[in-house]
Amino acid sequence: MARPRTPLLDRRRIGAAALRIVDEQGVLTIPALARELGVAPSALYHHVSGRDEIISLMREALALETATDDWDPTQPWEQALEAWARTYRAAFATHAGAVPLLATAPLAEPFMHAMYEKVAELLLTAGFATGQVMLLINALESFILGSALDLVAPPVMVSDVPRETAPHLAAVLDDTPTDHRRAELAFDTGLRALLTGFRALLPR
Structure with a gap:
């Protein structure tokens, strides 16, 4: 029998399929991935060593789909870091x-x-100490990832608030958007606050 012109499996297909499954189901299992690709689970191990390598391929698939490096590190550090945060969030939001x-x-x-x-070069050039840089990156990433999840959360996260027992919260919610703008405004506000806080942490 002649060999198929296109292999049934390759690493890029595995990564893309795994990303689809986890995005839809929230979990990754080898049997589910094999079903998605229409192969036996054992066939996957001709291309990957195991779960960790599949996760790596998922990251690669995400990087191919989205331009997480579409920012200019030669800008002033605050502008460059804001641009990185926005492209990073957009990548995960998909x-x-x-x-x-x-x-x-x-x-x-x-x-x-x-x-x-x-990012490390950007922050070091801005004057941050080596011991600060990874902590700043981790803090910003935590905010970015939470904001990506907020984009797919219900627009109204706090509801049915009794005005009699929580009058201040009710007043606040009256002035909060009830559509996708809530998540966008929350991200803008939080990012601005983080960058302002980072500036205050620059060694004197």
Whole structure:
């Protein structure tokens, strides 16, 4: 029998399929991934060593879909960091269901190292101390990932508030958007506050 012109499996297909599954179901299992690809589970191990490598391929698929490096590190550090935060959030927002898995798996991929290298250089050049830089990146990432999840959350997260027992909260909610603008305004407000706080942490 002649060999098929296009292989049934390759690493890029595996990563893209895994990203779809986790985005839809929130979990990743080898049997589910094999079903999605229409192969036996054992066939996957001809291309990947296991779950950790599949997660790495998911990150690669996400990077291919979205321009997480579409920012200019030669800008003033606050502008560049804001641009990075926005592109990073946009990338994760397209696959918010995968955020819990991707955010808790160690980052060993060279393309991820290259991204962090640019951010680290940006912050060091701005004058932050070496001991501050990873903490600042982690703090900003935590906010970005939470904001990506907020984009797919219901527009109204706090509801049915009795005005008699919580009058201040009710008044606040009266002046809060009840559509997608809530998440966008929350992200803008939080990002502005973080960058202002980062500036205050610059060594004198």
